[in-house]
Amino acid sequence: MNKYISKQSLTNFLAKIKEDGKRIFAPVAKGSKTDFEWIESVNEISLEHIQTTQSAKSITFPRTEKLFSYKKTEGDITLQDYTPNQLETVVFGIHPCDAAGFRPLGSIFNWDTPDKHYNERKKQTILISVSCTQCDEYCFCTSVNGSPGNTEGSDILLTPIKEGYLAEIITDRGKELTDQYGNLFEPAPEIDKEEYLAKVPVHFNVNEITEKLSGLFNNEELWKKQSERCLGCGACAFVCPTCACFDIQENDKGNSGERLRCWDSCGFSLFTLHTSGHNPRSTQSQRWRQRLMHKFSYMPDRLSVVGCTGCGRCSRACPVDMNICEQLTTI
């Protein structure tokens, strides 16, 4: 169902949502960077950016989160389960590539055993996305089954048109929210949405890449050449909307403590280091191979979803310009 909302009404819509008790996570500009923050006032929101530094994945997969806590008493130990009690949250102003990112992310966290923490958080989250009217040379959503106006994953998708927004209400949750503040919305005008969207060039066919990769695991020369300049930091993984690698840590306080899950990266040498000292991915080239293979071969094979939404953040964040789109097209 499509509607129209003016800029002023959108501001009111968000202010009402906040007033009525939901939290809003939205892009805020600081210096040359824009990133998601919990906002106090709607005026803080900025939509001028092409891409925020980080994705909004922390809403469902925080960089550090408690899984359970424990207490030791003489001869006994008690475990206290932890369920995230997240307030209803509206993520506003994410781009379609980020909204789409929750599908691969959710597939990983529900692959085998459904992950309670991820799912509880996702259940409390409403995504109001904004289509892209501009892009840069790092964007490649159109090469990975996406587009600047893709509705996948969003509850509501807003596309900037003239003085306001075309509002596509995609899910029941989106409908519930817009119905609640129905007087702020108007009938949708007859327009061609495509005309208002950024033109993101298609760089490759992702199915062909998946096919090609399936035979390249043992091509050591290729991976060595590709990864030569990679410094092995975790910047790409941490800004990625779909990277889900985590580490389990213990916040031990003697007789009590907490078990934590925190972000990790397959690019780190420590990630696969065994207690024995053996490391199955002992070189950066093996770790780079894993990054590409996981997103473009293993995930399509096992979870029927590409592990990349073409947001381009990894390429922008990379200290040495490991441009992923370029790397894929030159395989």
Add this chain to the structure above:
Amino acid sequence: MNNIAEKAKALFDRNEIDIFIGYEKGTRSPRPSFASNAEETNRLIFDETCSGNLAVYLTRKDLVGGKKVGIAASYHALINIAQLFKENQLKEENLYIFNIAGKQLASVEEIRQYLSETPFPSNPGVIELYNKIEAMSREERWKFWSDELSKCFKCYACRSACPMCYCTQCIVEVNRPQWIQPWASPLNNMEWQINRVMHMSGRCSGCGACSAVCPVGIPIHLLTHKVWAASMEHFGGEVTDKGSTLSTFKPDDKESFIL
């Protein structure tokens, strides 16, 4: 023009090197590039737009281990190279070093001489921000760094991009005992940065790579600058000529800065 591509090619033609570490055109600005034969030198460039400190690759054994290496070295990279020699990480006979003018610097002495004759590339932005933070009250400064460092998600790009961070096992990865809690949180992030900059005392070249690569834009180079300034003030002069501030102890060392 330094004709870096031709110079690298000549080294390959004479069979003197196995790999040349330089720069090539990148997506927005030049990026590190590695030539492993004469043909691959075509794409090499080296000019003022080439940022990123290539000295970081000289200690990467999987890349250069046992090889004869040519390198295009910026002013800051040369400071790092001189320091790496001092720390016994490099061998003179395996290295062919070219400065931005295209001149080959054949020994540590030649590097030092070039550095002493060439003005330190000034960065007014760094000094301005540094002075601004120095002028803050202790409370303001605490708030500034608490806010900035709470953004850190511990990707360790700062460590990866630094030529002086070449330990095979970093202090943050030691877990028996665990000195620093490895997950991201404001206090842990601060501990990590304090450790990082203390290890840089008297060793940092001031290249700024640590903050240039920080994906969330924390100005952590100001911390290393602060430690550098403290080193200069308390131990003075050519820091690279004396022992490392962190590892050299003399009974008459001043301790006034500790408290």
